[in-house]
Amino acid sequence: MSNFFEKYINGFIETLDQIDAADFQRxxxxxxxxxxxxxxxxxxxxxxxxxxxxxxxxSDVETFKSTMRAKIKHFYACYSSKIxxxxxxxxxxxxxxxxxQYVKYHCDLDFxxxxxxxIFFREKALND
Numbered sequence: 589m590s591n592f593f594e595k596y597i598n599g600f601i602e603t604l605d606q607i608d609a610a611d612f613q614r615x616x617x618x619x620x621x622x623x624x625x626x627x628x629x630x631x632x633x634x635x636x637x638x639x640x641x642x643x644x645x646x647s648d649v650e651t652f653k654s655t656m657r658a659k660i661k662h663f664y665a666c667y668s669s670k671i672x673x674x675x676x677x678x679x680x681x682x683x684x685x686x687x688x689q690y691v692k693y694h695c696d697l698d699f700x701x702x703x704x705x706x707i708f709f710r711e712k713a714l715n716d
Contacts, residue, residue, distance in 0.1 A: 589664075593668040596677055596713035601660060603709075604653055604687050611693060612649035612688050615686050619643050629679050632671055639663050640682045660684055
């Protein structure tokens with residue numbers, strides 16, 4: 589199963605790397621720090637606040653992506669062996685939600701399904 593964790597994270601980072609300056613401006617504009625409730629994450633990830641990023645705190649997309657990439661890799665190293673795969677993927681998407689925003693801008697998904705973005709990344713990992 590660790591291979592799926594790695595594939596999931598790699599697909600997530602590949603998607604992060606596609607964010608350009610225009611996407612980043614849109615992410616900054618649309619960002620809502622209260623968009624996701626984190627109480628359910630804290631039960632398993634006590635240091636969740638160490639991973640949260642506010643895109644408005646960054647002046648350029650490359651610094652943002654570099655910082656997020658490092659935090660994603662650190663989260664993977666710390667939690668991939670401690671949390672079941674499907675819960676891990678939900679946590680990654682909730683914590684690093686700017687990547688999910690990018691997917692919403694660029695992928696033709698059925699957004700009437702609240703799990704559309706998480707399914708997108710899981711399928712990306714499973715089909716890699």
